[in-house]
Amino acid sequence: MVRFTAVGLRYPSPDGGMGPEALADLTFTLPEGSFTWLLGASGAGKSSLLRLLHLALLPTRGELEVLGERVRRERRAALPALRRRIGVVFQDFRLLPYLSAFDNVALPLRLAGRSEASLRPDVTEMLRWVGLQGKELALPEQLSGGEQQRIAIARAVVTRPALLVADEPTGNLDSHQARRLLALLTQMNRLGTTVVVATHSEDLVAQFAAPALVLDQGRVVQYG
Amino acid sequence: MAERRSRYARDPLGLRRALSDRLLPGLVAAMALLAALALAGTHGAAALKERWQQGAAAAVTVQIPPEQAGRMDQALILLREMPEVASAEAVSPDRMRELLRPWLGEVPALPLPSVLELRLVNPAIDPEPIARRLSEAVPGAEVESHGIWVARLAALARSVQGVALAVLVLVVGVAVAVVAVATRAGLAARRQAIEILHDLGATQDYIAGRFARRIGLLAASGALAGAALAVPTLAALSGVAAPLAGGMIQPWSSLPWLDLVLLPPVAGAIGWATAQVSVRRWLRRLP
Numbered sequence A: 001m002v003r004f005t006a007v008g009l010r011y012p013s014p015d016g017g018m019g020p021e022a023l024a025d026l027t028f029t030l031p032e033g034s035f036t037w038l039l040g041a042s043g044a045g046k047s048s049l050l051r052l053l054h055l056a057l058l059p060t061r062g063e064l065e066v067l068g069e070r071v072r073r074e075r076r077a078a079l080p081a082l083r084r085r086i087g088v089v090f091q092d093f094r095l096l097p098y099l100s101a102f103d104n105v106a107l108p109l110r111l112a113g114r115s116e117a118s119l120r121p122d123v124t125e126m127l128r129w130v131g132l133q134g135k136e137l138a139l140p141e142q143l144s145g146g147e148q149q150r151i152a153i154a155r156a157v158v159t160r161p162a163l164l165v166a167d168e169p170t171g172n173l174d175s176h177q178a179r180r181l182l183a184l185l186t187q188m189n190r191l192g193t194t195v196v197v198a199t200h201s202e203d204l205v206a207q208f209a210a211p212a213l214v215l216d217q218g219r220v221v222q223y224g
Numbered sequence B: 001m002a003e004r005r006s007r008y009a010r011d012p013l014g015l016r017r018a019l020s021d022r023l024l025p026g027l028v029a030a031m032a033l034l035a036a037l038a039l040a041g042t043h044g045a046a047a048l049k050e051r052w053q054q055g056a057a058a059a060v061t062v063q064i065p066p067e068q069a070g071r072m073d074q075a076l077i078l079l080r081e082m083p084e085v086a087s088a089e090a091v092s093p094d095r096m097r098e099l100l101r102p103w104l105g106e107v108p109a110l111p112l113p114s115v116l117e118l119r120l121v122n123p124a125i126d127p128e129p130i131a132r133r134l135s136e137a138v139p140g141a142e143v144e145s146h147g148i149w150v151a152r153l154a155a156l157a158r159s160v161q162g163v164a165l166a167v168l169v170l171v172v173g174v175a176v177a178v179v180a181v182a183t184r185a186g187l188a189a190r191r192q193a194i195e196i197l198h199d200l201g202a203t204q205d206y207i208a209g210r211f212a213r214r215i216g217l218l219a220a221s222g223a224l225a226g227a228a229l230a231v232p233t234l235a236a237l238s239g240v241a242a243p244l245a246g247g248m249i250q251p252w253s254s255l256p257w258l259d260l261v262l263l264p265p266v267a268g269a270i271g272w273a274t275a276q277v278s279v280r281r282w283l284r285r286l287p
Helices: A046-053 A073-083 A101-111 A116-129 A145-157 A175-190 A202-207 B002-009 B023-054 B066-081 B093-104 B128-137 B147-189 B191-199 B204-245 B257-283
Strands: A002-012 A018-030 A035-039 A061-066 A086-089 A163-167 A194-198 A212-216 A219-223 B059-064 B085-091 B114-120 B142-145
Touching: A002 A046, A018 A046, A018 A061, A018 A219, A035 A046, A035 A175, A046 A163, A046 A194, A073 B191, A086 A145, A101 A116, A101 A145, A116 A145, A145 A163, A145 A175, A163 A175, A175 A194, A175 A202, B023 B147, B023 B204, B023 B257, B059 B066, B066 B085, B066 B114, B066 B128, B085 B093, B128 B142, B147 B191, B147 B204, B147 B257, B191 B204, B204 B257
Parallel strands: A035 A194, A035 A212, A086 A163, A163 A194
Antiparallel strands: A002 A018, A002 A061, A212 A219, B059 B114, B059 B142, B085 B114
């Protein structure tokens, strides 16, 4: 379960202080095992909200609860374990350029302490699922944008996360791959994963009926 | 290709590329060489001071004028009976000529004074009462102590030790600064990778540990090269310093081997600890 209570977020300003609130008074609850579309115009705060969800940022006010754990700035040591239960598909992929496709996908498993022998079948299966079997040793620069995005998706889901957060996950995919991705997301959702997907794609939203959280100028204007 | 994959898997931050295996080890090697020289200087000065104090400070020379040469045995008996005197020996005329040859050349006709060499039981003993009692029995006898020279040489040795220790402290300080700068360069080069790993759930221990292991290894390898370079340098310096120690120094056996062996692990530990502190401080900016 994810719960926001009067959450606000400010970014540091260049003068060392804090800038205006990028997100303000966010209060909503995402039930465990739910699927939510995150919608809004560019600059509405979708990426900031996603960064709060996967704990890349912490709120500057209000209370945030992720996967049943209250997130506190003073308990930073507990955050890495919580982050490892969250899968993230970044808008800009954020692959490590000097690691192969296999090693990029295996990264979250290695961070979780999985042995080399036990992670190999999972990584291989994930790469096969996203259609990149045979490209295990390719570096990101040797792959197309769509292939890189599929690597990022495989990395996000290989740990079977309890919360999956995706920022424009179909931006570089053709319609066939986009449908496959949506099938993967809904399949994971059926298995109990809470899924939040930020997108501009009306086609994608139309393919799967789910509640939508709509942001405008850093505030929730619609949820349901 | 499989080898490359496993290599990169062991280095998810790409630190083998971000932290050059030439610049940092090269700088640490130079500092390890300086540290080895400083340590050798400390030990050398301490050994010389010890030798001078044990040898020259305890040695007292007694000069008996030529007209009293017949009373040499009386003087020796008197001196050997004194409790402050550990030993008293006459310096033979042949040895006297040998000692004076560099200064006076061959002068067989020159009348030489009779000289006795004493060793006191304690270098701190004042030789003045000995001289007084001796001159009462053998008029004209003179006692010459080398204490003042030894005191000056010992002060010089202590100064050399102090300077060497100051150099050592300075070298350690510069090493810490160099490692901190190298770590920051590595952090800047791998900023995005660190943020990605952080977002995927890497702990501070994991990230700081990766940096610390790499930098500790580079520092230790640099110090190993510096210590290896120091061995022939110190052996050559020992050879040069041998006459000052009465030719007692053997170039290879007198090297500070323990210090040289300890240099790489100590440099590695300094690198490891400095990297840990630098990285953890940098990671505080991440949530």
